[in-house]
C-alpha cells in the first residue's frame with residue numbers, strides 16, 4: 001500500500017533526492033494517491049508533498065531551491081485517515097520549528113485519544129492524519145532526549161496498531177530512524193550510504209545487500225552503518241541477506257505494461273516454483289515446511305485463508321488436495337474467517353496464500369489461527385514478509401516481483417505451490433510415491449504449454465477490442481473451472497471496470513440464467529472431456545442452454561474437444577493437461593482478455609482506480 005523510502009549517504013549533488021525519488025517511482029506499483037519527500041538541509045527540514053501522481057511532486061520540488069543534503073525520506077500514500085489532499089500527504093512535520101519530518105505506513109489505532117491529548121496541550125494540527133500525531137509526539141520526545149532513536153523508541157511504545165515509521169531531524173542531519181510493527185520495512189546496505197524501504201524495490205537499483213528487521217524493531221541508519229534495537233531497547237543484529245531479484249525484473253522489460261510482462265513471465269513463474277522441490281530419488285523435499293512429517297500426519301483438517309485472487313488459488317487447491325491427499329479442506333476469505341469463531345484446533349493446518357505476505361486480513365487470520373492452536377503454513381511470493389515470518393512454515397512461490405496491481409503470475413505460482421503442498425501431503429500421509437511423480441512430471445510440462453498458449457492469443461485480443469463497449473460479462477465454470485471463472489470476472493472488474501460475475505455452471509438454473517438475454521457475452525470454462533463424473537457433458541449442456549436464450553458464447557476448451565463447436569460463437573483452445581491442472585492454462589486467455597479490453601478502453605492497466613497492490617489495512 002503506502003511506499004516508504006529513506007536514504008542517508010555522502011553529501012554529493014542531488015544524490016539523496018535522486019535516490020528517494022527513484023525509490024518512490026519503483027514503489028508506485030503499491031498504489032498511491034499522493035506523494036512527498038523531506039530533505040534535511042541546514043537548520044530545518046524542507047521538501048514538498050502533493051496529491052496525485054509523482055509528476056505533481058516533481059513539479060513542486062522544481063519550483064523551490066533545495067539544499068545539498070545527505071539525508072532524505074519519501075512517501076507514496078494510499079489514503080486511510082483523511083482524504084488524498086496535499087495537507088494529508090506525507091511527510092508530516094512535528095512541533096513548530098520545522099526540524100522534524102516523519103512518514104508512516106499503516107494505521108495508528110489509538111490516534112484519536114493521542115490527538116485529543118495533544119490538542120489539549122495546545123498542539124495545532126495541519127492535517128487529518130493519524131501520522132501527524134506521531135510526528136508531534138516524536139518531536140516532543142526529541143526535545144527531551146536530543147536523540148532521534150531514543151525519541152522514536154519512547155513514542156512507539158505508546159502506539160497501538162500497525163505501522164512503519166521513518167523520521168529525520170535537522171539536529172541529527174546524518175541519521176534516518178525507522179520503526180516497524182505489523183508493517184514491512186527493509187534495510188538496504190550500501191558503501192558509504194544506506195537505505196530504508198517498504199520493500200527491496202525501493203533500493204534495488206543501488207544495492208542487493210539487505211537486512212531483514214524483526215517485529216517491533218527500530219533501525220537507525222547513517223552513511224557508515226546501522227544499529228537495530230527492539231522496542232524495549234535490547235540490541236539486535238537483524239538478518240542480512242542478498243536480494244536475488246535484479247533491477248530489470250522490477251521494470252517492464254520491453255512490454256507496454258507490467259501486467260503484460262507478468263503474463264508473459266508465467267511459464268517461468270511456474271517452472272521456478274517447481275524448481276528444487278525434489279531430491280535425486282524424486283522424493284519431494286520442502287525445506288522451509290517448518291512442520292515435521294509427524295505433525296503433518298496428525299492433521300485432520302486444512303483451512304485455506306486468503307483474499308481476492310489468492311483465495312481463488314485456494315479454491316483450486318481444495319479440489320486438488322482433497323482429491324489427492326484425502327484430507328478435508330475448507331477455503332475461506334481471510335476477513336470472514338477471523339471474525340466468525342471458526343472451529344479449529346491443533347489438528348488443523350491453516351494455509352495462508354498471499355503474494356505480498358503483507359495483506360492485513362490474511363495476517364490477522366493467521367494470527368487468529370495460531371491463537372486457537374492451529375499449525376500454520378504460508379504460500380507466499382515475498383521473502384521475509386510478515387505472513388511467512390509469523391507462520392510455522394512457508395512454501396515460497398518463485399514468481400519474482402509482481403508489480404501490476406492485478407495479480408497474474410502470482411496466481412499461477414500460488415496454484416503450483418498448492419499442488420506441491422497437496423502432493424507432499426500424499427507422500428507423507430499416504431506413502432504414494434508413484435502418483436506424486438506422475439503429477440510432478442505433468443506439472444513440469446505446464447510451462448511449455450503456457451508458452452504455446454501465449455503464442456495463440458491474437459483472436460482473444462481481437463474479441464476483447466470488439467467488446468470495448470460491453471456493459472456486462474458473465475463467466476461460467478465447474479469443478480476447478482469455477483474458481484477460474486471467478487478469477488476471470490475479477491480481472492475484468494479490476495482492469496476494465498466492467499460488471500462481471502463468475503458462476504458455478506451448475507448454479508445457472510438456480511437463478512443466474514435469468515440474466516441471459518440476446519447478445520449477453522458469456523465465457524464458459526469447459527472441463528476436459530476426460531473429467532470424471534461426466535462433467536464435460538454437463539457443461540456442454542449448459543452452453544446449449546444459454547445459447548438457446550441468445551447468449552454469445554465464448555468457450556475455453558481443450559484442443560481436440562469437438563463437442564463444444566456447434567454451440568460456441570468463439571472457441572479459445574488451450575493445450576491438453578490433466579483435469580486438476582487445467583486452471584494453470586484456462587485462466588491465461590481470461591487474463592489476456594481483461595488486459596486487452598482495459599487497454600482498448602484507454603485505462604491504467606497497472607494501477608486501476610481505487611486499488612492498491614498490497615492491502616495492509618483491515
Ligand code: M6R
Nearest residue numbers: 308309310354355356359406407
Ligand atoms: O498480496 P495478496 O496475495 O495477499 O493479495 C490478495 C489480494 O488483495 C489480491 O490478490 C487482489 O485481489 C488482486 N488485486 C487481484 O488481482
